Amino acid sequence: MSSLEIINLNASINGAEILKGLNLxxxxxxxxxxxxxxxSGKSTLAKVMAGHEDYEVTGGDVLLNGKSLLEMEVDERSRxxxxxxxxxxxxxxxxxxxxxxxxxxxxxxxxxxxIDAVAFYKEIYDKMDQLGMDRKFTGRSVxxxxxxxxxxxxxxxxxMMLEPSYAVLDETDSGLDIDALKIVADGxxxxxxxxxxxxVITHYQRxxxxxxxxxxxVLNDGQIIRSGSKDLALELEEKGYDWLxxxx
Amino acid sequence: xxxxxxxxxxxxxxxxxxWYSDSRxxxxxxxxxxxxPSRKDEDWRFANLKKxxxxxxxxxxxxxxxxxxxxVSNSVSLKGDNESMIFNNDRLQxxxxxxxxxxxxxxxxxxxxxxLVENADLLKSYFMKEGPKLGSEKLLNxxxxxxxxxxxxxxxxxxxxKHPLEIFHWLSGENNVIFPYSLIVTxxxxxxxxxxxxxxxxxxxxxxxxVSDLIAEEGSELTYVRTQNxxxxxxxxxxxxxxxxxxxxxxxxxxxxxxxxxxxxxxxxLLGDEAHSEMISVNVPENNQEFDMRTxxxxxxxxxxxxxxxxxxxxxxxxxxxxxxxxxxDGAHFTDAYQTCRNLLMSDECEANSMPGLEIKADQVKCxxxxxxxxxxEEELFYLMSRGIEESISKQLVTFGxxxxxxxxxxxxxxxxVVLGKLERRFKKIGVR
Numbered sequence: 145m146s147s148l149e150i151i152n153l154n155a156s157i158n159g160a161e162i163l164k165g166l167n168l169x170x171x172x173x174x175x176x177x178x179x180x181x182x183x184s185g186k187s188t189l190a191k192v193m194a195g196h197e198d199y200e201v202t203g204g205d206v207l208l209n210g211k212s213l214l215e216m217e218v219d220e221r222s223r224x225x226x227x228x229x230x231x232x233x234x235x236x237x238x239x240x241x242x243x244x245x246x247x248x249x250x251x252x253x254x255x256x257x258x259i260d261a262v263a264f265y266k267e268i269y270d271k272m273d274q275l276g277m278d279r280k281f282t283g284r285s286v287x288x289x290x291x292x293x294x295x296x297x298x299x300x301x302x303x304m305m306l307e308p309s310y311a312v313l314d315e316t317d318s319g320l321d322i323d324a325l326k327i328v329a330d331g332x333x334x335x336x337x338x339x340x341x342x343x344v345i346t347h348y349q350r351x352x353x354x355x356x357x358x359x360x361x362v363l364n365d366g367q368i369i370r371s372g373s374k375d376l377a378l379e380l381e382e383k384g385y386d387w388l389x390x391x392x
Numbered sequence: 393x394x395x396x397x398x399x400x401x402x403x404x405x406x407x408x409x410x411w412y413s414d415s416r417x418x419x420x421x422x423x424x425x426x427x428x429p430s431r432k433d434e435d436w437r438f439a440n441l442k443k444x445x446x447x448x449x450x451x452x453x454x455x456x457x458x459x460x461x462x463x464v465s466n467s468v469s470l471k472g473d474n475e476s477m478i479f480n481n482d483r484l485q486x487x488x489x490x491x492x493x494x495x496x497x498x499x500x501x502x503x504x505x506x507x508l509v510e511n512a513d514l515l516k517s518y519f520m521k522e523g524p525k526l527g528s529e530k531l532l533n534x535x536x537x538x539x540x541x542x543x544x545x546x547x548x549x550x551x552x553x554k555h556p557l558e559i560f561h562w563l564s565g566e567n568n569v570i571f572p573y574s575l576i577v578t579x580x581x582x583x584x585x586x587x588x589x590x591x592x593x594x595x596x597x598x599x600x601x602x603v604s605d606l607i608a609e610e611g612s613e614l615t616y617v618r619t620q621n622x623x624x625x626x627x628x629x630x631x632x633x634x635x636x637x638x639x640x641x642x643x644x645x646x647x648x649x650x651x652x653x654x655x656x657x658x659x660x661x662l663l664g665d666e667a668h669s670e671m672i673s674v675n676v677p678e679n680n681q682e683f684d685m686r687t688x689x690x691x692x693x694x695x696x697x698x699x700x701x702x703x704x705x706x707x708x709x710x711x712x713x714x715x716x717x718x719x720x721x722d723g724a725h726f727t728d729a730y731q732t733c734r735n736l737l738m739s740d741e742c743e744a745n746s747m748p749g750l751e752i753k754a755d756q757v758k759c760x761x762x763x764x765x766x767x768x769x770e771e772e773l774f775y776l777m778s779r780g781i782e783e784s785i786s787k788q789l790v791t792f793g794x795x796x797x798x799x800x801x802x803x804x805x806x807x808x809x810v811v812l813g814k815l816e817r818r819f820k821k822i823g824v825r
Contacts, residue, residue, distance in 0.1 A: 194774075194778050195778075196774055197770070197774070217777070217783070218774060218777040218778055218783075219777040219778075219779075219780050219781055219782050219783065219786075221778075222777070222778055222779055222780035223780040228778055230775070230778075233775065234769075234771045234772050234774070234775035235772075236772050236775065236776065236789070236790060236793055237793050237794065237797045238792065238793025238794055238795070238796035238797035238800070239789050239790065239792070239793035239796075243789070244776070244779070244789070245779075247776075247779075247781045247785060247789060248779040248780050248781055251779075251780045251781050251782060251785070252780060285793065285797075286775075302779060306779065306780065
């Protein structure tokens, strides 16, 4: 039984407080969307959860399966079952996608156990086919020279290969045209299951037409100011964020 | 009885031509007359001149029963049926039988000592024509005066060799010096790839003072991969001179892993229309190793191009110096010349010096140079770790990727495999830091 709880989370960067007591509970098997205007703290939340060292957590906790993520190193969080799909994935020159994913999979094996290379390649090719990715991307350096859409597909490929218990998608729709968006959303939807949760961070409602959430939360000034069903996203699209800010 | 470097060098075999003995004698005179480099020399800025102290070193001696098979099988090499030569202390230990077809077509792949007898005139027309351009006049003359062997490759017009040729040099014994000479000439329209490995057979102090002359005649292609993995006490001095004639392409690749102190000077001369040169170097020093590398891209003709990429990954208290000069001579219009030196700083105590330079006397040229020195980028590390890969392994991946990027430029799977294999061993030895 997996669970993700964000409890009264406070975080700052360079002394500026960004998250101001954020509370959120994502039960296993559900898809929660976080929407919010620019600067509301959406990406900060994603990076704090993954453990980016630029951010300082000043209060609260994030519990994955009951364990505090904040106590763990970045790599431990991933092995514990957290996955962050980056808004701006890093480029790693000279490291092929295949070697990178092998290392990530190897890190999950007990010491002394080696990956079955044949099975690994079969799996990666199957998943690339599903995402409409050319197989030559296995040999290319991680994200180097990839278009925006290719990078996002590569994020979803990694998610598929690592099978996390919770995935945080940070603005996965940015930089995607509608065809790429559909493919990426199909990949995410294929991953939806009763034992995997998603936190979908987005500025626009558009993505939620393709990845339909169970719940929508509105983040403003570092706090969740409204939660509701997927219809809340449509309402926001129509009325804009100011509508909630004013109400607040 | 071995000779100290202060002694006059011993004469070479009776059968070698007079011009060769004369050139050795002349070089010895010049060596004696030339002062050791000093701090005032621009070409020795940042150099650790204290290292140039060779009172105790001697000309190397023949080692009996050198078990080269054992050393070859333990080394990372092509492991194919490549034509090869194996030297220990400049003495030929083994040469594979050359393919008859290649011999009939006129391929020369001989130890210098034999080529001096059998191909003296041809050899003479290419032999050590380049003077010192980057400060090592003293060392170049020392090499020329004491050189006793090396190899001569001549690929006749139109012949393309499918498989790389392979040369092993071992340095054995404390305080020994070797002076390997490599002369590779590709005739018009021909092509060859050569892999040359220099290593110590023990962990003693010694000196390898080598010179490589690479000459590509019109429309030919020459790829030269040189790897250096001497003992951690040894010194390495290497001077390479590239001459690229019209429509030729020369790739000069070096990998430096071993030795305590290294001085590497590489010059490429671009001598005809559409001549192209690539100078690529990968260097991974650790502990207190010091690598001092100087380069010159010399454009002497219009419509020529050169590209230089030096990548250094520095560990511990190691130090690198890179001084690169792009020189575009009068009339060398429409030159394209690029020079990049990248340093990856794997510790807080390492030191990377970069001195890029440009001197342009022609019009309509495209030249750029740049150097960077950075630790592993935090964003790259964060990204890899966010996929569950431990920090130490993430760093290794990034470092390996950093150097692989340069190795990829060889664009030859077999040669890349050899170089990457050596790098893998290197990183394994360095381990997690």
